[in-house]
Amino acid sequence: MPDSTLVGLHHEEEHHPELLHHFADAEQQRDASSLGMWVFLATEVMFFGGLFCAYLIYRRWYFGDFAAASKTINMGLGATNTAVLICSSLTVVLAVWAAQTARRTLLIVSLVVTMLLGLAFLGIKGIEYTDKFEEHHVPGASFSFNNVPIPGRPGEYANPRHAQIFFSLYFVMTGLHALHMIIGLGVFTWLLYTAWKGRFTPEWHTPVEIGGLYWHFVDIVWIYLFPLLYLIDRHP
Amino acid sequence: MEIAIPQSPVAERENYLNAKYGVWSWLLTTDHKRIALLYLLSITFFFFIGGFFALLIRLELLTPAGDLVQADTYNKLFTMHGMVMIFFFLIPSIPATLGNFLVPMMIGAKDLAFPRINLLSWYLYIIGGVMMLHCMLTGGVDTGWTFYAPFSTNFTNTKIVEAGLAIFVAGFSSILTGLNFVVTIHRMRCPGMTWSRLPLFIWAHYATSIIQLLGTPVVAVTIVLVAAERALHLGIFDPKLGGDPVLFQHLFWFYSHPAVYIMILPSMGVITEIIACFSRKRIFGYHFVAFSSIAIAVFGFLVWAHHMFVAGISVYSALVFSFLSYAVALPSAIKVFNWTATLYKGSIHYDAPMLYAFGFLGLFTIGGLTGLFLSALGINVHVTDTYFVVAHFHYIMVGGAVMGYLGGMHFWWPKISGRLYPEGWARLAALIVFIGFNLTFFPQFLLGYMGMPRRYYDYSHMPEFQVLNVLSTAGATVLGVGYLLPMVYFLWSMRYGKPASDNPWNAAGLEWKTASPPPTFNFDEEPVVTWEAYNYEELDAPPHTQEVPVAR
Amino acid sequence: MSAHSTSSPLKMYFAVWIALLAGTGLTVYAATLDLAPYNAAVALGIATIKATLVALFFMHVWHASEKLTKLVVIAALFFLLLLLGLTMSDYATRLWS
Numbered sequence: 084m085p086d087s088t089l090v091g092l093h094h095e096e097e098h099h100p101e102l103l104h105h106f107a108d109a110e111q112q113r114d115a116s117s118l119g120m121w122v123f124l125a126t127e128v129m130f131f132g133g134l135f136c137a138y139l140i141y142r143r144w145y146f147g148d149f150a151a152a153s154k155t156i157n158m159g160l161g162a163t164n165t166a167v168l169i170c171s172s173l174t175v176v177l178a179v180w181a182a183q184t185a186r187r188t189l190l191i192v193s194l195v196v197t198m199l200l201g202l203a204f205l206g207i208k209g210i211e212y213t214d215k216f217e218e219h220h221v222p223g224a225s226f227s228f229n230n231v232p233i234p235g236r237p238g239e240y241a242n243p244r245h246a247q248i249f250f251s252l253y254f255v256m257t258g259l260h261a262l263h264m265i266i267g268l269g270v271f272t273w274l275l276y277t278a279w280k281g282r283f284t285p286e287w288h289t290p291v292e293i294g295g296l297y298w299h300f301v302d303i304v305w306i307y308l309f310p311l312l313y314l315i316d317r318h319p
Numbered sequence: 320m321e322i323a324i325p326q327s328p329v330a331e332r333e334n335y336l337n338a339k340y341g342v343w344s345w346l347l348t349t350d351h352k353r354i355a356l357l358y359l360l361s362i363t364f365f366f367f368i369g370g371f372f373a374l375l376i377r378l379e380l381l382t383p384a385g386d387l388v389q390a391d392t393y394n395k396l397f398t399m400h401g402m403v404m405i406f407f408f409l410i411p412s413i414p415a416t417l418g419n420f421l422v423p424m425m426i427g428a429k430d431l432a433f434p435r436i437n438l439l440s441w442y443l444y445i446i447g448g449v450m451m452l453h454c455m456l457t458g459g460v461d462t463g464w465t466f467y468a469p470f471s472t473n474f475t476n477t478k479i480v481e482a483g484l485a486i487f488v489a490g491f492s493s494i495l496t497g498l499n500f501v502v503t504i505h506r507m508r509c510p511g512m513t514w515s516r517l518p519l520f521i522w523a524h525y526a527t528s529i530i531q532l533l534g535t536p537v538v539a540v541t542i543v544l545v546a547a548e549r550a551l552h553l554g555i556f557d558p559k560l561g562g563d564p565v566l567f568q569h570l571f572w573f574y575s576h577p578a579v580y581i582m583i584l585p586s587m588g589v590i591t592e593i594i595a596c597f598s599r600k601r602i603f604g605y606h607f608v609a610f611s612s613i614a615i616a617v618f619g620f621l622v623w624a625h626h627m628f629v630a631g632i633s634v635y636s637a638l639v640f641s642f643l644s645y646a647v648a649l650p651s652a653i654k655v656f657n658w659t660a661t662l663y664k665g666s667i668h669y670d671a672p673m674l675y676a677f678g679f680l681g682l683f684t685i686g687g688l689t690g691l692f693l694s695a696l697g698i699n700v701h702v703t704d705t706y707f708v709v710a711h712f713h714y715i716m717v718g719g720a721v722m723g724y725l726g727g728m729h730f731w732w733p734k735i736s737g738r739l740y741p742e743g744w745a746r747l748a749a750l751i752v753f754i755g756f757n758l759t760f761f762p763q764f765l766l767g768y769m770g771m772p773r774r775y776y777d778y779s780h781m782p783e784f785q786v787l788n789v790l791s792t793a794g795a796t797v798l799g800v801g802y803l804l805p806m807v808y809f810l811w812s813m814r815y816g817k818p819a820s821d822n823p824w825n826a827a828g829l830e831w832k833t834a835s836p837p838p839t840f841n842f843d844e845e846p847v848v849t850w851e852a853y854n855y856e857e858l859d860a861p862p863h864t865q866e867v868p869v870a871r
Numbered sequence: 872m873s874a875h876s877t878s879s880p881l882k883m884y885f886a887v888w889i890a891l892l893a894g895t896g897l898t899v900y901a902a903t904l905d906l907a908p909y910n911a912a913v914a915l916g917i918a919t920i921k922a923t924l925v926a927l928f929f930m931h932v933w934h935a936s937e938k939l940t941k942l943v944v945i946a947a948l949f950f951l952l953l954l955l956g957l958t959m960s961d962y963a964t965r966l967w968s
Contacts, residue, residue, distance in 0.1 A: 105430040106507075107845075114937070115432040115506040121940055122498050122532060125947035130536035132951040133570050136958050137544070137555060140566060143962065158899065165895045173888040176929050180880055223552040235907075244560040251553035255544065299930045303922045309895075310914035314902035505939060533950045569958045620953055624961065636961040 101287045113289050120293035124300045127263075131304055134259070138252050138311065145248065147233040150316035151241035152249035154234060155220065157211055161313040164207050168302045171200035175295045182278075182288035190283065190291070194275045197298070201268050208261055215250070222251045234316040253312055260308060263301045270294050334737065334836040349434035350839055355420035356735075357441050358411060363806070365407040365448060368455075370799065372400035377759075377792040383785050385777035393776035394461035395477070401464025403455075406486050407448055409720055410578060413585035414496055414531075415444070417727045418524050420735060422500055424830040424837065425518050427509025427846040432502040440495040447489030454481040463774060465575070468556035468567040472548040480549055483542040490535045490542075493581075497531030500524050509829075511848030518828055518852055519608050523588025526612035530577045530584075530619060538574035541567065565631050572623035580619040582716055583683075584612060586723025587654055590676050593726050594658050596826040597673035598665025601853035604657040611650035618647040628699045637696060644694035651687055655680065670824075671745035675726030678753045682718025686711055689764065704774070707767025713760045725752070725805060732809065733823045737836040738816030744808045752801035758794025762787035827853050887928045894921045 099109050106112040142149045178193035180186075219227040228243040274294050277283065283291060331337060335352045345353055375396050379387040388396065419437065423430050431437050454460065460482045462471045471479050504525050508517075545567070547553040554560045556567045595602050602608060624632055624640040658680060667673070689711040692698050702708060732740050767773075771784050778784050822831040833842050850857065898917040906913055927933040932940060 105434060111506060115502050118505060118939060119433060119498060119502045121943045122501055125943055126494055126532050126536045128947040128951050129533050130540050132954050133537045133540035136955050137566060139955060140962050162895060162899050166892060169891040172925060172929050173884060176884045222554060247560050248555060248562060251555050255547055255553060296930055299925050303925050306921045307918050310898055310918050314898065314914050317902040318905050319903060573954055620950060632961045633964040633967065635964040635967055
């Protein structure tokens with residue numbers, strides 16, 4: 084909270100150009116923005132949480148069918164995407180550090196690399212979705228999942244209806260995640276533009292910090308999606 | 320008790336209403352007070368839409384036969400009544416109007432933490448509202464406001480996706496309002512405004528915001544799943560695929576139960592302020608009331624499956640949820656005790672806000688106690704999906720939340736508009752609302768207990784229910800008159816009402832230390848708080864002494 | 872705003888990055904082993920460690936100057952676990968009777 088002895092005097096202090104009028108000082112503005120982003124991420128936890136809830140229940144009910152379905156999605160691509168996002172989280176923290184230490188070039192390079200990695204993630208996802216489409220694993224009228232063996236249970240075949248539930252959850256969960264990535268790319272486009280204009284300084288680079296928080300959150304969601312969707316049963 | 324100032328001939332002092340003119344100065348405003356008024360207009364509009372559907376429902380139920388509308392139409396009527404009233408009236412009502420207006424002022428801030436997000440919140444609400452209106456005008460939805468799967472996902476041919484998206488967008492509005500309040504209350508309190516000095520209205524809105532933030536996303540993703548199931552044939556709740564419709568109910572009620580606490584907590588905050596002011600006493604048990612608000616918010620997330628006792632959940636799970644549902648009544652009971660203790664030996668003034676508060680106390684208590692009946696598994700099985708449940712939730716949402724909303728509108732009307740409403744008419748309206756309300760909904764407890772199912776348009780196999788239904792419809796008409804009266808005299812007062820002083824009620828709270836209506840940035844100088852909340856002894860002690868220089 | 876020296880965060884960031892990549896490799900490898908019924912627990916355990924590393928060090932929760940940040944994180948996790956746990960309690964006990 085602002086010091087009471089400075090009540091009414093803040094107009095006379097140096098007014099940072101990025102300070103919004105209703106805040107008493109830059110520190111209050113930064114603390115408010117940061118808290119706002121953290122609270123928003125809490126809502127996102129609950130948003131994805133509903134999907135994880137549905138997933139966990141059906142996985143428990145139809146474990147064998149889910150394992151069979153999981154084996155048909157490309158673990159290599161999924162693992163690559165995990166590594167891509169982890170690298171992008173590194174470049175994000177480098178961007179924040181660059182902003183903190185007035186390294187404009189590093190900031191811009193980090194933001195660009197982050198975005199390229201994000202695009203790579205989406206591209207790989209596109210390949211995966213195309214594969215699923217061609218294999219008729221997209222739920223709906225043309226879904227088919229016949230004679231797929233259940234891992235670890237020789238002679239048993241997956242129930243296509245239950246497998247369809249797996250794929251429904253797969254598409255909704257990864258689709259929603261990809262949507263968040265796209266939004267993240269939009270945010271980072273703005274960050275890149277603003278960094279290019281030279282507006283970020285060690286005193287004020289809040290958008291980079293809170294944009295980074297959002298990106299890390301999207302990474303954390305994938306960190307859970309990958310083992311849950313891709314690694315149910317990969318015993319050879 | 321109100322102090323009126325004779326109209327002076329000097330030029331009107333600049334305040335938030337006259338600071339700028341023109342439609343765009345309102346539609347692009349970031350002033351939380353103007354946004355509050357934008358919300359006020361919008362939610363009043365939707366209140367009347369929802370009320371219109373209620374009127375048609377009650378007209379149909381005047382006679383046992385289904386003779387006013389067809390069955391499908393009736394399904395749409397109660398669905399649209401519920402969806403509009405819950406998502407477009409009750410959930411935003413107090414937080415978006417009184418909350419938006421008062422939260423910054425009560426904590427001594429110039430605005431909310433994120434004024435532009437506040438405006439975005441209103442636009443999202445409007446977009447959602449327009450989508451819902453369009454949906455209703457082009458056929459509407461017939462699933463009940465609870466849009467259970469698999470009827471909503473597989474069988475109905477009404478506009479689920481559109482209604483769902485409308486609610487999704489409005490839900491985002493709710494989330495952003497909650498986010499704004501939480502950050503504002505944490506970060507923007509003026510010097511000296513410690514947590515223990517906050518008005519309990521603020522504690523109530525803080526607790527409400529927690530629920531909005533953590534619950535709404537779950538119903539949002541549920542709506543996404545339902546829309547995906549309908550539009551893209553991605554089946555998650557489809558029994559043909561082995562899906563579980565009860566899972567839909569879990570995800571739906573995880574939000575929709577805490578949602579009822581979103582609807583009642585702000586009203587409790589209003590009532591606390593009114594009771595303190597019109598008993599001229601500080602609230603008894605301030606910390607108990609403050610922490611009970613947080614307790615309601617947290618406990619409220621633990622009880623959702625009490626809406627599903629007959630849906631097929633496990634008996635052991637039902638036992639746990641039944642027990643927890645009893646527990647959630649405790650913090651509310653604590654509040655009722657503290658309000659009552661505040662009234663005891665207080666100097667009671669029966670102005671209109673206080674009449675609404677008294678109404679709230681009685682009706683909320685009845686509604687809450689009948690909730691305990693419903694928490695008992697044995698009774699629940701008997702009265703589920705009957706009018707007993709309908710009466711229970713209307714006692715809380717209308718007898719509780721709407722009474723609190725009206726009481727708050729009266730209490731803060733001088734601050735919002737700079738005018739006094741006509742007290743005589745206001746007391747009459749409060750009385751009409753109270754009588755109309757009880758006549759409408761008390762018979763419904765009896766009807767439900769006797770076995771009349773809800774959502775039925777034809778009860779001709781039980782014609783003995785007609786008398787109570789006629790009473791209920793008559794009551795609804797009286798209630799409607801009671802709601803119309805304030806619309807009329809509030810509007811009248813904006814032009815012809817007596818100008819209000821800064822603090823016509825001599826009430827405690829920072830919002831009363833600035834002008835009525837307030838200037839755009841709320842205070843001429845940032846306040847510094849050195850006194851405790853509800854310092855009515857000091858306010859009433861003659862002569863008045865001003866402790867710190869504050870806004871004039 | 873950071874009171875730390877500017878070089879030490881870099882070492883920490885790269886260390887966490889390596890740990891995250893190693894964790895990914897480990898979880899892929901563990902999925903190929905037959906650890907039933909612990910495969911899921913191992914996978915989720917590794918995922919939780921990775922997520923915790925990202926939150927604590929990349930999102931700076933470890934060095935957060937405000938306790939409030941940590942409270943928000945804990946609150947979000949608490950309510951998520953509530954959703955998952957209480958819902959599961961229905962499904963887990965349905966067959967008991």
